[in-house]
Amino acid sequence: MLLTGVTLCKRRGRESLAVTQGYVNALDNSSKVEPPQIRTRNSLSPVTVAPRGNFSQTANMADTPASSTRLRLMRRRIPEISPITSSSIALFRLGEVCNHHCPMCSNSGRPEGHLIDTSDLLRRINWLHEQGLRRVVVTGGEPTIHPGFWQVAEHLARADFAWDINSNGTRFGEPGLAARAADLGLLRAIISLHSHNPEQSCLVSGINLNQHLAIPLGIDALLAAGVQVMINLVITRITIGTLSSFVDFCYASWGSRAVLKVVFPSTAGKGGAWTGIQLRYREVVADLLAAQQRAETLELDLSFENVPPCVVGDSRLRNVDRSGFGETHYLEDLEGKQLFSIKHIESCFNAYPETCRNCISFSNCQGVAESYLRSYGAEEFVPLRE
Numbered sequence: 262m263l264l265t266g267v268t269l270c271k272r273r274g275r276e277s278l279a280v281t282q283g284y285v286n287a288l289d290n291s292s293k294v295e296p297p298q299i300r301t302r303n304s305l306s307p308v309t310v311a312p313r314g315n316f317s318q319t320a321n322m323a324d325t326p327a328s329s330t331r332l333r334l335m336r337r338r339i340p341e342i343s344p345i346t347s348s349s350i351a352l353f354r355l356g357e358v359c360n361h362h363c364p365m366c367s368n369s370g371r372p373e374g375h376l377i378d379t380s381d382l383l384r385r386i387n388w389l390h391e392q393g394l395r396r397v398v399v400t401g402g403e404p405t406i407h408p409g410f411w412q413v414a415e416h417l418a419r420a421d422f423a424w425d426i427n428s429n430g431t432r433f434g435e436p437g438l439a440a441r442a443a444d445l446g447l448l449r450a451i452i453s454l455h456s457h458n459p460e461q462s463c464l465v466s467g468i469n470l471n472q473h474l475a476i477p478l479g480i481d482a483l484l485a486a487g488v489q490v491m492i493n494l495v496i497t498r499i500t501i502g503t504l505s506s507f508v509d510f511c512y513a514s515w516g517s518r519a520v521l522k523v524v525f526p527s528t529a530g531k532g533g534a535w536t537g538i539q540l541r542y543r544e545v546v547a548d549l550l551a552a553q554q555r556a557e558t559l560e561l562d563l564s565f566e567n568v569p570p571c572v573v574g575d576s577r578l579r580n581v582d583r584s585g586f587g588e589t590h591y592l593e594d595l596e597g598k599q600l601f602s603i604k605h606i607e608s609c610f611n612a613y614p615e616t617c618r619n620c621i622s623f624s625n626c627q628g629v630a631e632s633y634l635r636s637y638g639a640e641e642f643v644p645l646r647e
């Protein structure tokens with residue numbers, strides 16, 4: 262899953278930071294429960310959290326469907342604003358327009374965010390430059406189908422930006438397109454390929470066979486152009502039991518030239534209600550372990566997202582969060598005039614059961630989606646020991 266939209270909006274008579282449609286829903290839910298019972302670990306002293314940046318989400322877990330006992334949570338407290346350094350990378354959205362129709366889409370679905378004007382995108386690049394940024398991750402929707410995509414890429418190059426892209430990859434197989442992007446500063450691409458099985462891929466991505474077949478061709482072209490590629494698979498009920506063979510497929514196709522990431526689905530976006538992603542960790546543990554073992558055998562670089570190591574009982578599991586691809590900042594979507602710390606945003610939507618204090622992975626763990634804990638409780642998250 263790729264980090265979805267952030268916008269400043271007016272809610273309940275005050276300005277608040279809403280992150281995706283699903284996050285808005287979470288905020289709505291929060292208004293129905295008591296004040297936060299969250300405690301953060303900044304200095305190991307319990308703190309009642311009122312997350313900065315007008316995030317109004319709470320983590321009061323009283324009387325969740327999964328448990329009649331009160332579940333106390335902790336949340337990391339991370340400043341809303343983080344300094345911009347030479348290694349900072351901002352997530353830069355062109356809009357939510359897309360040529361795939363994944364039922365689990367994590368975008369917000371807001372009409373005003375569908376297609377951001379090219380002139381405003383160019384202004385945003387100038388503004389980011391003034392703030393000291395020299396690298397962005399271009400995201401969508403599908404950035405390559407935005408009518409201003411090449412103007413954006415050329416403007417980035419003129420402003421001496423390096424850039425990465427989140428993409429479904431289907432257009433990069435067109436003659437010369439990947440090489441042109443690389444010439445304009447494209448360094449890395451996260452390409453969504455949600456199944457190597459054509460039938461399953463078409464179902465999960467809402468595409469036809471030709472569109473599916475275009476994805477591997479795009480990956481081929483990107484690698485040939487010298488662009489680093491990470492292949493991104495979001496687990497769904499349709500593809501449970503196939504992760505190990507997915508690893509085999511990727512290795513057979515690209516060897517170790519492409520790295521892999523497997524994502525436990527988030528229900529925060531507009532597709533959050535799709536039953537195909539209403540998953541429990543315990544349903545996919547065997548699949549995750551099989552993929553990890555297969556990748557180790559093949560010496561293939563595989564990481565996970567939204568998978569706390571405890572769910573597979575292995576502290577070595579490489580679980581990255583949404584900032585794991587290097588993004589440090591998020592350019593707010595609709596106005597394009599504010600930068601937020603991505604770690605701050607992530608920290609506002611993840612939480613830790615209190616028992617996590619005793620886990621050897623606590624310092625490196627990004628926690629669990631609060632919405633998951635709210636729905637299912639915390640019994641799956643057993644602290645890891647030495």
Ligand code: SF4
Pocket residue numbers: 569570571572613614616617620621622623626627628629642643644645
């Ligand atoms: S027990 Fe808590 S800290 Fe440890 S891996 Fe699980 S969620 Fe993370």
